[in-house]
Amino acid sequence: MSYSAEEEAYEQYLSELFDRDYRDEAIDGFTTTTLQSYYLANPLVGQEAKGLLAEAQALVGTHPRSALVMAYAAIEVAMKLALVRPVVHGLVHSESLADFVTEAVMGATHKDRFKKLLFRIATEYAGIDMDTFSRPGQKRTLWNEIQDIEPKRNGVIHRGGTVDPNVTAQAIEIATTLLRELFPRLLNGLGFTFTVIRSAMSSTRQPIS
Numbered sequence: 001m002s003y004s005a006e007e008e009a010y011e012q013y014l015s016e017l018f019d020r021d022y023r024d025e026a027i028d029g030f031t032t033t034t035l036q037s038y039y040l041a042n043p044l045v046g047q048e049a050k051g052l053l054a055e056a057q058a059l060v061g062t063h064p065r066s067a068l069v070m071a072y073a074a075i076e077v078a079m080k081l082a083l084v085r086p087v088v089h090g091l092v093h094s095e096s097l098a099d100f101v102t103e104a105v106m107g108a109t110h111k112d113r114f115k116k117l118l119f120r121i122a123t124e125y126a127g128i129d130m131d132t133f134s135r136p137g138q139k140r141t142l143w144n145e146i147q148d149i150e151p152k153r154n155g156v157i158h159r160g161g162t163v164d165p166n167v168t169a170q171a172i173e174i175a176t177t178l179l180r181e182l183f184p185r186l187l188n189g190l191g192f193t194f195t196v197i198r199s200a201m202s203s204t205r206q207p208i209s
Contacts, residue, residue: 034090035125036190045086046183049078053175056168064168065156071171072153075146078178083186087121115143125189126182135177142182145174 039045056070085102119130134141140148149171155161 032125032190035086035121036192038086038089039187039190039192042086046078046082046179048081049074049175049179052077053172053179056172056175060165060168060172064165065163068149068153068163068168068171069156071168071175072149074175075149075171075178078175078183079146082178082183083118083121087118119143122182122186126185127189128182128185135173142174142177145170149174 052070052074056067056074059067059070080102088102122128122130122133130141130143132141133143135145138145149167152161152163152167153171156163
């Protein structure tokens with residue numbers, strides 16, 4: 001695959017950003033204030049994922065393949081907009097550049113390199129060790145479950161494959177865990193209150209006085 005000069009420049013920038021900022025000392029310097037400021041400026045973060053999850057739940061009984069696609073979209077959007085983008089925004093200090101970098105780090109090329117930073121944020125602010133965190137009764141970690149679901153979603157989208165209804169249910173449960181447990185615990189760790197309504201979340205957040 002050939003790259004334009006602009007694409008090569010972007011790739012070089014991303015490599016330099018990762019090499020410089022994703023060391024332990026850079027992670028240690030990522031402050032609570034940086035994350036708080038992002039969530040205060042974007043009070044509806046997570047609503048897109050909530051809507052996708054609701055669609056998956058509505059479809060699961062009659063259209064399991066469509067429900068799988070919607071559930072994985074909820075997972076991806078929750079990871080991208082609610083967890084990854086706030087971190088990236090704090091690293092690059094630019095709205096437009098944060099959008100580009102967020103898309104890049106969610107791709108296969110940089111996902112593993114970004115994983116270390118994301119896991120440290122989850123540990124420090126949500127009190128969750130993503131290296132070991134798993135849903136009740138599951139031997140695989142939540143992170144590994146997400147990786148397991150992705151190719152099954154791709155099989156539906158790209159090859160029109162069939163899907164085990166259990167896989168669809170698993171994807172919905174993963175998305176629910178992200179929205180009901182991991183994200184609220186992150187916000188609580190940052191000093192916000194967070195109200196969970198049924199299988200998703202509300203948009204009501206206020207700083208704890």
